[in-house]
Amino acid sequence: MKRSIFPRQYGFFPYVFLIYLGFPIYYLTTEAGVKQLIGYGMVLLFLVSYSQLYFAMGKRKFTYWLAVQLAIVFIFSMFYNLNYMFLGFFPANFIGWYWDKTVFKRGLISLVFVQIFPFIYHIMKTKTFFSPGELIYFIPFLIIMLISPFGIRSMNRRMELEKQLDQANQKIEELVKREERVRIARDLHDTLGHTLSLLTLKSQLIQRLTAVDPERARLEAKEMEVTSRAALKQVRELVTDMRAATIAEELLQIQQILRAAGITYRYDGEVDFSRISPFTQNIVGMCVREAATNIVKHSRATHCSISIKLTSEKMNIVVRDDGMGVTMAKPFGNGLRGMEERLALVDGVLTLSNNNGAVLELTVPIIKKAGSAAI
Known part of the structure; x- marks a missing residue:
């Protein structure tokens, strides 16, 4: 496997700075x-450290290679020429890659020392202060160098x-897709599953009526056809555009x-x-349909009867039957649990009781907005 000088994910960017090594x-x-040979050796080591810093991102040896760079800049600035201080732009860039605030401050302090101390050293050595022209030459670049780690850190x-x-958006998309699959499964259960259960009951009835009442069996078969066509239409609507059914349609x-x-x-309500x-x-429509289907399948x-009342504060739906009622020890099956999950989306409440049959009550609060009521 061919090894590159710099990690491939950084592209051509690291190669641009090699120009400044000239x-x-x-x-x-x-x-x-x-002195010249040692200088060339330090330039070569500086180049090696520059390459290794890219490969050592996030690793412990990152700090070691950064210390090597700072030491080389310090030696060059102290014992060769003060112009070598401009090599400090290299370690300044890498100091900005520190995530930990304490480590970042330590790196920044080290950079300040490496850049400022040579100034003081040369002043004390020559016993003369820099001329205005020299200050204009060094100071702006020095300031940029010392604040650049903040910019790099902010950018990173x-x-x-x-x-x-x-990553969070991808996770949200996955959760949305998962929730959509659950919703589609619930919708299929509330539409196609219920209708197929009804068709099964009707087919069993037709089998019993075929010998004793052919005319009634023919009528039941006709109703089966109507029901199956309605189910096919519902499935098409569900799959094509997932059109929301209204309460009136349900x-x-x-x-x-x-x-x-x-x-x-019997229906009671003028809403x-x-x-x-x-x-x-x-x-609400799906929940009421679920209740009606449970009556057909389980209540005998x-x-x-269904009543719907709408006030300024809530909508109340009551579904009653005269069947055998519900077993309160375990009243909630998958269908009723799905109803609870649906109602939770609109802060609705479901209660189930017995009163000469099963009584299912749904309560959905009304949210008032800008003087008008909206559910």
């Missing part, structure tokens, strides 16, 4: 003898936050289901459902 190499041409933190945000479907099962039905949001209508009832 300046210390140029200054070393003015030196001679052992923003990049990390963006990365975390992308009440019509419930009437057909109960009539097909031989259960009489203008246009005031209720489509989202809440879909939830002959009559069912």
